[in-house]
Amino acid sequence: MRMADGPPGASLGEPTTDFPHPVASAATFDPDLVSEQGAAIAREAKDGGVSVHLAPSMDMFRVPLHSRAGESYGEDPHLAAAMAAAYTGAVRSEGVIATLKHFVAYNQTRGTGDVEDYFSISEHDVRVGERALREIYYPPFRAAVTRGDAGAVMPAYNRLNGTFCSENRELLRDVLKGEWGFNGFVVSDWGGTHSTVDAAENGLDVEMPSAEFFGDALREAVEDGEIDESIVDEMVRRGLRSQEEIGALSGERTGRDPVRGTDEHFELARTIAEEGTVLLRNDGTLPLDDRLDEVALIGREPETFGNSVGGSDDVTAIRDVGPVEGIENVADVTVTTASPDESEPLAADEGFTYEHYESGDRSGSPIGTGEVAEIAFDGEAGSAEWEGTVTPEEAGSFEFVLTS
The missing domain is CATH 3.20.20.300 (Glycoside hydrolase, family 3, N-terminal domain)
Structure with a gap:
């Protein structure tokens, strides 16, 4: 099966x-x-x-x-x-x-x-x-x-x-x-x-x-x-x-002729998306018309749709229209995007040197040493230490985030 x-x-x-x-x-x-x-x-x-x-x-x-x-x-x-x-x-x-x-x-x-x-x-x-x-x-x-x-x-x-x-x-x-x-x-x-x-x-x-x-x-x-x-x-x-x-043993599967990505299926997907969308409030901005020159689109990934939430739902789409492209398809406006999550992997000027330890407090001799471009660890160690110099490309305030 x-x-x-x-x-x-x-x-x-x-x-x-x-x-x-x-x-x-x-x-x-x-x-x-x-x-x-x-x-x-x-x-x-x-x-x-x-x-x-x-x-x-x-x-x-x-x-x-x-x-x-x-x-x-x-x-x-x-x-x-x-x-x-x-x-x-x-x-x-x-x-x-x-x-x-x-x-x-x-x-x-x-x-x-x-x-x-x-x-x-x-x-x-x-x-x-x-x-x-x-x-x-x-x-x-x-x-x-x-x-x-x-x-x-x-x-x-x-x-x-x-x-x-x-x-x-x-x-x-x-x-x-x-x-x-x-x-x-x-x-x-x-x-x-x-x-x-x-x-x-x-x-x-x-x-x-x-x-x-x-x-x-x-x-x-x-x-x-x-x-x-x-x-x-x-x-x-x-x-x-x-x-x-379902006819799998006899070799006679029931149902219509199987097809993928037909216009009928695309239209059905669009209809479900439209019918399942709720507009909570409209101040007159929608539908988009000639009165607007620019639209701000704000979200985690404003230019693409995330088609998987992280379970078994990852589908390789035949056709994929992101929010920016979709707006530009229906209105003559300039779309400016912004994301509240602008974090990216931290890269040192010349890489990070690291030491991995069997102990939980970095005591004793390291069980592994080397150099990496970014801090990312997937393996067995009780504790670890990375060292490197990071020079921002421009002045400003920066936030460093560690995830585990």
């Missing part, structure tokens, strides 16, 4: 249509538009030979600092449920397996634990009561399973009430497969599997991206009598069933 990331497009590693993020799609309040979006993305994924689309994301936007909030459908469970069901059903209708993620309560990815998820890290133990689970966190997933006919579900990295979601029996067997009748397969997030016996017995069917716990370890657990072979049979059966439902 070839898998590809989402959710704002088919992340194939080659150009596809880059649609607005789910948090913008949800702001349209239009499940029909989101359904069209899901179908279009599925067609492009299928065009790339993909049978499993790793989307949609339905993590509740409950924590402001959640680094993957842009991949979610916002903070309202009713709205998120409507969008998730529409997206999932549309993906399925085009002969692609939709993967619901991240099940469940994955809402505060910033910086704890050992599992690295690109720019967000989370092995939090999230403590959630039964009522909150059923009223806030479950509804989007339940809707996507019961109304959207999802073929796969991805457990969250975090623990839920003390147990990793990827081996949480109550979550995967009792609620998902038992109560909701989910008959597809459960696939771990990348590096999100933590055991062999517990994970298999409690509902995980596929380990990604390796076979550290499933594979030889799973076979040996069956041979040693730690796991009944019928459990492995069920794991395999679930994966085959989802593939069969």
Whole structure:
């Protein structure tokens, strides 16, 4: 099964249509538009030979600092449920397996634990009561399973009430497969599997991206009598069933002829962007007309759109129009840009010499020395020291920022 990331497009590693993020799609309040979006993305994924689309994301936007909030459908469970069901059903209708993620309560990815998820890290133990689970966190997933006919579900990295979601029996067997009748397969997030016996017995069917716990370890657990072979049979059966439902086993994939980057898809992306945009206040400046000669555009990256928030949403866009270019396309004005973040890597006049130490206080002999153009360290050391001379090109006030 070839898998590809989402959710704002088919992340194939080659150009596809880059649609607005789910948090913008949800702001349209239009499940029909989101359904069209899901179908279009599925067609492009299928065009790339993909049978499993790793989307949609339905993590509740409950924590402001959640680094993957842009991949979610916002903070309202009713709205998120409507969008998730529409997206999932549309993906399925085009002969692609939709993967619901991240099940469940994955809402505060910033910086704890050992599992690295690109720019967000989370092995939090999230403590959630039964009522909150059923009223806030479950509804989007339940809707996507019961109304959207999802073929796969991805457990969250975090623990839920003390147990990793990827081996949480109550979550995967009792609620998902038992109560909701989910008959597809459960696939771990990348590096999100933590055991062999517990994970298999409690509902995980596929380990990604390796076979550290499933594979030889799973076979040996069956041979040693730690796991009944019928459990492995069920794991395999679930994966085959989802593939069969989209025609992958027979070689007959359902849906329209797959296409990438059509005018129809571009127009749909534009419509979603327009419908999901809210103008809070207009003092008469908009729409731009001949009365204006110059426009100031202020933002972190005013000339480009950042198409990834740092999770699994990086899509290589076929066509990309930045804010400056977009304004210049519709109005005869001069666009002046400014960014509140003008920091750049600090370079010394003749480079920095460095010493790395095993100790935490730079005591003892250094374990590494040398010279670098910029201060950037990725390795093993208890402490480090850099030395160099920096001469600004012009006089003024400067701020030095260290990040770790």
